[in-house]
Amino acid sequence: MDVIQQVALSFPVVVFTILIPLVALYWLMVAVNLAPLELFEHDSLRGDYLSSSLVALGFAGVPGSFAVSVLVWLAAAITLAAELLVLRWLDLGFFRVPLGFVILWAAFAIASPLASAMCSSVRRWFHRHLQGHQRCLLGEHVEVLAEPDANGWTSAAIIGDPELEVRLHGKTGNMPRAGEHRVLVKYVEDENAYRSVNEEEFREARAYLNRLRLGAKESPGRANNGNTDNS
Secondary structure, eight states: OHHHHHHHTSTTHHHHHHHHHHHHHHHHHHHTTSSOSOSSOOSBSOSSOHHHHHHHTTOTTSOHHHHHHHHHHHHHHHHHHHHHHTGGGSOOGGGHHHHHHHHHHHHHHHHHHHHHHHHHHTHHHHHHHOTTOGGGGTTOEEEEOSOOOTTSEEEEEETTEEEEEEEEEOBTTBOOOTTOEEEEEEEETTTTEEEEEEHHHHHHHHHHHHHHHHHHHHOHHHHHHTTOOOO
């Protein structure tokens, strides 16, 4: 018991000793309808939200809370393995803290593609059992099934799950075309429909946002000077 307590309270394992009970508490609250399943989702992927970041990492089609939970559990397992196999046998002293942060970063980096693959494998289950949680579909790739009508309405099937169809509402200048592959980027609740962009435009927008983030990190002073007009 002393060994278990020592490992649980050692850094960086202690981070997950705190996080995992919080994750478990959250899902308990979801089970009794005291917390929303779509905890991180927004009506649109526009903006630097956690949900849009998860979509960029390949977690589209599942609730963001589920993706984060899987990511935390996998990172916890990797960190625990590093502690049991390596760290607890070394006399690191103060250096345990910086090394612990490196291991945390590596654990999440390794866990991310694994968690994405796991979430992808259960996408269809969520598609079937998450009726009423349409925001979870943002970021999904779809194939347009027909030309839009005079008002811009058409339907599309989720790529990889063609049995699931969604309503699209196009806008002038960004109208979906039959057979085109597009990405769901906004859910309009009043219409129970999605706005979409073509895949190339979506990739270009993601690449542009990434360049903006990197530029802001490299030269915050210059970025601030160049954005004095916020209108």
